[in-house]
Amino acid sequence: MKSTLECVPCYLKQVISTAKEATNRKELQFQALQAAAKVIGKLSLEKSPAENTYYVLKAAQKVLMDDDPFNKKKLKYNKIALKMYPRLKKIIKKSDKPLYTAVKVALAGNIIDMGILPSFDIEKTLKETLSSPLTIDDFDRFSQDLKKSSNILYLGDNIGEIVFDKVLVEELLPKNVFFAVKNGPILNDATLEDAHLVKMDEVAKVITTGTDMLGAPLKQCSEEFQDIFLSADLIISKGQANYETLSEVKANIYFLLKAKCEVIAKDLGIKCGDTVFKRAAIT
Amino acid sequence: MKSTLECVPCYLKQVISTAKEATNRKELQFQALQAAAKVIGKLSLEKSPAENTYYVLKAAQKVLMDDDPFNKKKLKYNKIALKMYPRLKKIIKKSDKPLYTAVKVALAGNIIDMGILPSFDIEKTLKETLSSPLTIDDFDRFSQDLKKSSNILYLGDNIGEIVFDKVLVEELLPKNVFFAVKNGPILNDATLEDAHLVKMDEVAKVITTGTDMLGAPLKQCSEEFQDIFLSADLIISKGQANYETLSEVKANIYFLLKAKCEVIAKDLGIKCGDTVFKRAAIT
Numbered sequence: 001m002k003s004t005l006e007c008v009p010c011y012l013k014q015v016i017s018t019a020k021e022a023t024n025r026k027e028l029q030f031q032a033l034q035a036a037a038k039v040i041g042k043l044s045l046e047k048s049p050a051e052n053t054y055y056v057l058k059a060a061q062k063v064l065m066d067d068d069p070f071n072k073k074k075l076k077y078n079k080i081a082l083k084m085y086p087r088l089k090k091i092i093k094k095s096d097k098p099l100y101t102a103v104k105v106a107l108a109g110n111i112i113d114m115g116i117l118p119s120f121d122i123e124k125t126l127k128e129t130l131s132s133p134l135t136i137d138d139f140d141r142f143s144q145d146l147k148k149s150s151n152i153l154y155l156g157d158n159i160g161e162i163v164f165d166k167v168l169v170e171e172l173l174p175k176n177v178f179f180a181v182k183n184g185p186i187l188n189d190a191t192l193e194d195a196h197l198v199k200m201d202e203v204a205k206v207i208t209t210g211t212d213m214l215g216a217p218l219k220q221c222s223e224e225f226q227d228i229f230l231s232a233d234l235i236i237s238k239g240q241a242n243y244e245t246l247s248e249v250k251a252n253i254y255f256l257l258k259a260k261c262e263v264i265a266k267d268l269g270i271k272c273g274d275t276v277f278k279r280a281a282i283t
Numbered sequence: 284m285k286s287t288l289e290c291v292p293c294y295l296k297q298v299i300s301t302a303k304e305a306t307n308r309k310e311l312q313f314q315a316l317q318a319a320a321k322v323i324g325k326l327s328l329e330k331s332p333a334e335n336t337y338y339v340l341k342a343a344q345k346v347l348m349d350d351d352p353f354n355k356k357k358l359k360y361n362k363i364a365l366k367m368y369p370r371l372k373k374i375i376k377k378s379d380k381p382l383y384t385a386v387k388v389a390l391a392g393n394i395i396d397m398g399i400l401p402s403f404d405i406e407k408t409l410k411e412t413l414s415s416p417l418t419i420d421d422f423d424r425f426s427q428d429l430k431k432s433s434n435i436l437y438l439g440d441n442i443g444e445i446v447f448d449k450v451l452v453e454e455l456l457p458k459n460v461f462f463a464v465k466n467g468p469i470l471n472d473a474t475l476e477d478a479h480l481v482k483m484d485e486v487a488k489v490i491t492t493g494t495d496m497l498g499a500p501l502k503q504c505s506e507e508f509q510d511i512f513l514s515a516d517l518i519i520s521k522g523q524a525n526y527e528t529l530s531e532v533k534a535n536i537y538f539l540l541k542a543k544c545e546v547i548a549k550d551l552g553i554k555c556g557d558t559v560f561k562r563a564a565i566t
Contacts, residue, residue: 005299005312008320009292016288029288030328037291037323045313 001247001267007049008040010261011056014187018060022069032060049263050214050241057186068185074159077188078197081109081163084122088167091130099146100139102171103256103277104130109164110157110239111258111275135274142234142254142277146172149233153178154204155216155246157239162190163198165238170203178228179204184212189241215245240264246280253280284530284550290332291323293544294339297470301343305352315343332546333498333524340469351468357442360471361480364392364446367405371450374413382429383422385454386539386560387413392447393440393522394541394558418557425517425537425560429455432516436461437487438499438529440522445473446481448521453486461511462487467495472524498528523547529563536563 015036019029039059043052061067088105095101108129112122146152152175156162162181169177179200181190195206210222216237218226229235235253237246243255247267255278259265265272298319302312319339326335344350371388378384391412395405429435435458439445445464452460462483464473478489493505499520501509512518518536520529526538530550541558542548548555 005302005309005316008316009295009299012292012295016292019288026288026328033288033291034324034326037320040320041317043317045309 001048001244001264003043003045003047003049003052004263005045006263007052008043010049010263011040011053012036014053015056015060018057018069018187019064021073022061022064022066028064032063035063036060048215048217048244050244051217053241054186054213070159070188071185073188074194075197077158077160078163078194080119080122081160082198084126085163085167088164092167092171099143099171101130102168103139103142104134106164106168106238107134107256107258107275107277109161110256112161112164129275132275134277135270136268136276136278138254138277138279141279145234145252145254145279146175149175151176151178151228151232151234153180153228153232153235155209155235155237155242156181156190156195157242158188159190159194160188161238162194162200166198166200166203168236169200173203177204178232179206180209180216180225180228181206182212183208183210183222186212186214189214213245215241215243217245218249243268249280250282251280252282254278255280284331284527284547286326286328286330286332286335287546288328289546290335291326293332293546294323294336295319297336298339298343301340301352301470302347304356305344305347305349311347315346318346319343331498331500331527333527334496334500336524337469337496353442353471354468356471357477358480360441360443361446361477363402363405364443365481367409368446368450371447375450375454382426382454384413385451386422386425387417389447389451389521390417390539390541390558390560392444393539395444395447412558415558417560418553419551419559419561421537421562422560424562428517428535428537428562429458432458434459434461434511434515434517436463436511436515436518438492438518438520438525439464439473439478440525441471442473442477443471444521445477445483449481449483449486451519452483456486460487461515462489463492463499463508463511464489465495466491466493466505469495469497472497496528498524498526500528501532526551532563533565534563535565537561538563 015033019032036056036059039056092098092101108126111129112125152172154177156165181195185191200206209216210225211220213220237253237255239257243257258275259270259272262272298316302315319342322339322342375381375384391409394412395408435455437460439448464478468474483489492499493508494503496503520536520538522540526540538561542553542555545555
């Protein structure tokens with residue numbers, strides 16, 4: 001999808017989050033924001049919000065002299081999520097529809113912001129997600145598609161969240177699953193290090209997109225990733241940035257996410273806060 | 284008050300509103316936003332949000348080649364508000380505490396966004412404001428102060444809203460009231476033209492701040508305005524921009540507003556959405 005005017009202030013909001021992670025020095029935070037604002041002059045609304053955000057963030061990180069500001073949080077968030085893993089597995093085991101429940105668990109991972117919520121609220125959000133219907137629910141089609149699929153590509157999103165993704169990946173077995181993370185740190189996106197920490201490599205072939213760009217902008221991804229993408233029978237795409245970069249790609253993609261802003265919601269024809277498991281428009 | 288990092292994306296949000304008022308051409312809107320973003324590099328967090336917003340807006344308006352993008356809306360909003368005037372007067376007439384009710388009517392004018400609300404919602408907001416307590420309420424002190432005051436300066440805010448202000452001004456009579464508007468168009472702030480349209484000049488001496496800057500940044504205001512400001516026994520300051528530019532000024536100011544963002548709310552020690560009629564900390 002393309003960017004809108006309304007995306008631009010949001011690029012700067014993400015710079016502010018990043019700057020605050022990197023340093024407590026107000027002046028340096030503001031200098032990073034100023035450097036990021038300068039990049040806006042070079043952006044195009046034809047690019048996805050994820051892509052534009054990336055360039056803006058990189059300019060800020062240069063000033064902050066920190067290429068992984070969220071590093072300190074990563075271990076913490078992954079650990080919080082890992083602690084929940086046995087509980088998530090129990091939910092699947094008890095479920096009448098384990099695959100559908102696993103999809104919802106993975107969605108809950110996209111909804112829960114471990115940086116904000118205390119543990120009792122994580123539990124509450126999990127329960128709410130499991131009991132609420134999805135606004136767009138292409139699960140039946142997914143379930144049929146899955147039967148015919150051998151190679152599955154799962155596009156991961158954030159740290160912590162990937163533990164919830166692992167639960168869904170396990171329900172896809174014994175299919176051949178590739179789990180893609182970023183090739184380097186950007187925001188709180190999962191990297192190889194995080195995938196190994198949560199032992200994703202025990203259930204899937206962990207790969208990277210070949211880039212540290214947000215989402216999976218195919219032209220900027222490695223050839224290896226592009227090959228896996230093109231040969232996958234079915235792709236599960238988690239979160240907004242993956243949607244932003246792939247919404248116009250003709251492939252058998254199922255987008256699993258909560259719409260966290262008006263722009264994405266409008267693009268999906270839903271409301272902000274709504275949840276989707278939506279098959280891409282292939283033709 | 285000073286700006287925070289969080290104010291910066293908000294400057295751009297106001298540019299987006301302005302650009303959309305000025306033109307339907309997406310490309311031109313984005314060019315204006317880019318020009319505005321360029322100015323962020325020259326801003327200082329030591330300045331108030333109102334002041335920074337002004338410089339950013341001016342850069343955008345230069346690209347839009349429109350020095351009054353909200354012009355088309357002005358007549359419409361003033362007319363909507365004028366239509367309510369007899370109803371507002373009736374509320375005051377029926378009230379046991381007409382002055383206090385007039386303060387709340389003026390506050391309602393700050394809460395109602397005539398660009399968004401249909402008429403039945405304007406009525407609903409008015410009723411809610413009249414029946415709800417203020418989060419900070421220095422009315423008793425104001426009432427005492429008023430008895431000792433001869434010269435009152437009332438700092439106006441937006442078009443439409445000034446009709447609600449007029450109701451309060453009328454309750455201050457026969458005191459000598461100066462009603463200040465901007466010296467030129469900026470956002471949807473009231474100017475001399477609007478003050479005359481709502482016949483404010485029949486109840487107050489209408490003056491301008493001597494500048495088109497948002498709020499009332501004293502150093503940038505005219506000498507005439509500064510003299511009136513300094514000699515006023517009591518000042519009523521409407522809305523956020525006036526608060527932003529005067530919150531650190533030692534004068535007998537009563538700030539009347541709804542906190543519409545987290546930054547202002549924090550500065551006032553309240554929550555976003557809360558309402559105040561607060562006397563400035565003079566000493």
